[in-house]
Amino acid sequence: xxxxxxxxxxxxxxxxxxxxxxxxxxxxxxxxxxxxxxxxxxxxxxxxxxxxxxxxxxxxxxxxxxxxxxxxxxxxxxxxxxxxxxxxxxxxxxxxxxxxxxxxxxxxxxxxxxxxxxxxxxxxxxxxxxxxxxxxxxxxxxxxxxxxxxxxxxxxxxxxxxxxxxxxxxxxxxxxxxxxxxxxxxxxxxxxxxxxxxxxxxxxxxxxxxxxxxxxxxxxxxxxxxxxxxxxxxxxxxxxxxxxxxxxxxxxxxxxxxxxxxxxxxxxxxxxxxxxxxxxxxxxxxxxxxxxxxxxxxxxxxxxxxxxxxxxxxxxxxxxxxxxxxxxxxxxxxxxxxxxxxxxxxxxxxxxxxxxxxxxxxxxxxxxxxxxxxxxxxxxxxxxxxxxxxxxxxxxx
Numbered sequence: 001x002x003x004x005x006x007x008x009x010x011x012x013x014x015x016x017x018x019x020x021x022x023x024x025x026x027x028x029x030x031x032x033x034x035x036x037x038x039x040x041x042x043x044x045x046x047x048x049x050x051x052x053x054x055x056x057x058x059x060x061x062x063x064x065x066x067x068x069x070x071x072x073x074x075x076x077x078x079x080x081x082x083x084x085x086x087x088x089x090x091x092x093x094x095x096x097x098x099x100x101x102x103x104x105x106x107x108x109x110x111x112x113x114x115x116x117x118x119x120x121x122x123x124x125x126x127x128x129x130x131x132x133x134x135x136x137x138x139x140x141x142x143x144x145x146x147x148x149x150x151x152x153x154x155x156x157x158x159x160x161x162x163x164x165x166x167x168x169x170x171x172x173x174x175x176x177x178x179x180x181x182x183x184x185x186x187x188x189x190x191x192x193x194x195x196x197x198x199x200x201x202x203x204x205x206x207x208x209x210x211x212x213x214x215x216x217x218x219x220x221x222x223x224x225x226x227x228x229x230x231x232x233x234x235x236x237x238x239x240x241x242x243x244x245x246x247x248x249x250x251x252x253x254x255x256x257x258x259x260x261x262x263x264x265x266x267x268x269x270x271x272x273x274x275x276x277x278x279x280x281x282x283x284x285x286x287x288x289x290x291x292x293x294x295x296x297x298x299x300x301x302x303x304x305x306x307x308x309x310x311x312x313x314x315x316x317x318x319x320x321x322x323x324x325x326x327x328x329x330x331x332x333x334x335x336x337x338x339x340x341x342x343x344x345x346x347x348x349x350x351x352x353x354x355x356x357x358x359x360x361x362x363x364x365x366x367x368x369x370x371x372x373x374x375x376x377x378x379x380x381x382x383x384x385x386x387x388x389x390x391x392x393x394x395x396x397x
Contacts, residue, residue, distance in 0.1 A: 009048060009142070009144060009148075009150070009151075010045075010046060010048065015046055015154065018042060018045055018046055019042075019046075022038060022041075022042045025038055026038050026039070026042075026165055029169075030169055030172060030173075031169070031173075032166065032169050032170055032173060035165060035166055035169050036054050036056075036066075036166070039054055039135075039158070039162045039165070039166070040052040040053060040054055042158060043135060043137060043155065043158045043162075044137070046154050046155075046158060047121065047137050047140075047147065047151045047154055047155055047158075048140060048141050048142050048144075048151075049121075049137035049138060049139060049140060049141065049147075050138060050139035050140075050141050051137070051138040051139065052135070052136065052137050052138070053066040053075075053135075053136045053138075054066060054125070054133060054134075054135055054136075054162060054166070055077075055084050055088075055133050055134045055135075055136060056125075056132060056133040056166070057079070057088070057131075057132060057133055058076075061076075062078075062079060063076045063077065063078060063079060064076070064077050064078070064079055064081070064084055064085065064088065064133070064134070065077075075109060077106065077108075077109070081106045081108075082104060082105060082106030082109075083096065083099075083102075083104055083105065083106075083120055083122045083136065084122055084134045084136055085106075086104050086122070087122040087123065087124050087134045088124065088131055088133070088134050091124050091126070091131055092124070093121070093122060093123045093124070093152055093155075093156070094120060094121065094122040095120075095121055095147060095149070095152050096119065096120045096121075097118070097119055097146045097147075098118055098119070099117040099118060099119070099120050100117075100118075105117070105120075117138055117139065118139055118145070119138070119139055119140045119145065119146050119147050120136070120137070120138055120139075120147075121136065121137040121147045121151060121152055121155050122134050122135065122136045122137075123135045123136075123152070123155045123156050123159040124159070125159050125162060125163040125166070126159075126160070126163055127163040127164055127166075127167040128167070132163060132166070132167060133163075133166075135155060135158065135159040135162060137151070137155060200245060200248065213337075213392045213393065214247070214333055214334075214337070215243070215244040215245075215246065215247055216244060216390075216392050217329075217333045217337065217380070217387055217392050217393070218243050218244070218246060218326060218329045218330050218333050219240050219241075219243040219244045219329075220240075220380065220386070220387075220392075221328075221329035221332055221333060221377065221380070222239050222240065222243040222322075222325050222326050222329040223236060223239060223240040223243075224373075224376070224377060225325045225328060225329060225366060225369060225370070226239045226240075226325055228369045228372075228373060229325070229365070229366070229369060238289060238290055238293050238322070239293065239322050239325060239326070241290055242290055242291075242293040242294035242297055242322060243297060243322075243326050243329065245279065245283065245291075245294040245297065245298055246279070246294075246297045246298055246301045246326050246330060247275060247279070247298075248275075248278075248279040248282060248283070248294075248298055249274070249275030249276060249277065249278030249279030249280070249281075249282065249298055250275045250278075250279075251278070252274065252275065252278040253271065253272060253274070253275055253278075254271070257271055257272055258272075259340055260340070260341065261340050261341050262341060263341065273302070273310050273311065276298065276299055276300070276301070276302050276310060276311045277299070277311050279295070279298025279299060280295055280298050280299035282298075283295035283298055284299075293320075293322050296320035296322055296323050297320070297322050297323045297326045299311070299312075299323070300312070300314060300319050300320055300323035300327075301323045301326045301327045301330055302327070303315075303318075303319045303323065303327070304327075304360065304361045304362075305319070305324070305359060305360060305361060305362055305363050305364075306359070306360045306361070308360075309361075316363075324362070324363045324366060325366060327361070327362060328354075328362050328363075328366045328367070328370060331354070331357070331361070331362075332350070332354060332370070332377070335349075335350045335353060335354075336350050336378065336381040337381065337387075337393060338394075344381070347378055347381075350378070351371075351374060351378070354367060354370060354371075355367060355371060381393065383395070
């Protein structure tokens with residue numbers, strides 16, 4: 001709809017009042033289309049025009065476009081078309097009383113929209129020395145039928161303010177778009193990283209299906225312990241993805257030892273213990289938080305709270321927290337699931353063994369958590385439990 005009204009030109013006080021009315025609305029708006037609406041409304045009221053439009057350059061299509069032309073939908077014109085194109089090309093304003101008597105006038109918009117243009121003003125939108133578009137006012141309303149030099153000055157004032165505001169909004173939207181792209185790329189990289197970690201953790205699965213399922217069960221139990229210990233979400237996630245690498249060093253252990261059905265001899269057990277050092281060696285030079293944690297876990301998940309573990313006889317809090325957590329999960333799983341050299345222990349025996357090891361093998365606080373939530377932890381190992389459903393344990397026949 002066209003602007004309706006028969007008011008005379010606004011006084012300076014009225015112009016100032018309009019600016020103060022619109023400034024908070026404009027400052028609170030961050031969408032370019034909505035800003036164009038506000039700016040066009042402000043300009044139309046200040047210069048008493050029937051229509052106002054803010055034309056912006058579309059650099060990809062080499063066109064000028066306006067989302068806000070009062071009474072019409074989006075318009076697009078060539079960069080050189082009409083008064084707008086002239087202002088864009090020359091950087092000069094236009095003040096015309098009768099558009100149809102001016103050779104620069106492009107009649108196509110009038111023909112398309114059934115409108116009749118008479119008086120016209122245009123003012124380039126400049127920001128940082130660059131013309132980014134043109135502010136156009138069409139058909140003066142009220143007692144004065146032509147735009148004046150004073151109207152042109154006021155349009156210039158609004159144009160300077162509009163250009164800075166719109167440029168800021170466009171930059172903010174570009175930054176937001178770029179940030180979202182970076183976020184998507186980061187998620188893609190993270191997914192790829194986690195997938196590589198999963199594959200690396202499952203390398204041992206090609207040596208032993210038993211070991212392959214074990215590492216995933218240990219990850220699940222470690223995550224539960226980390227949650228109940230109150231670790232931050234990002235640390236919980238790191239532990240979940242790093243825990244499957246705790247036995248990575250077993251890729252360096254011979255099959256005859258790794259898959260031996262009976263008890264290991266002292267010499268064989270000495271060789272088996274090397275997997276902690278092998279895992280640390282494979283992971284120790286990593287620069288990522290995830291693989292640094294995985295290195296700690298691989299190296300120290302066989303250390304004991306009382307200092308009698310291996311390979312470095314670390315004691316108490318000298319043992320990295322992630323390794324302490326993984327140690328509890330590792331032993332709980334070893335006792336609760338069948339191995340090539342033993343059947344799964346009964347629940348009561350597992351619970352008693354874990355409780356008995358508090359303060360010697362394991363950090364007491366972790367065993368307190370395990371005991372406080374025992375039914376939840378151990379239910380994973382039952383015939384209808386989580387691990388059977390996830391095919392991390394064979395179904396009970």
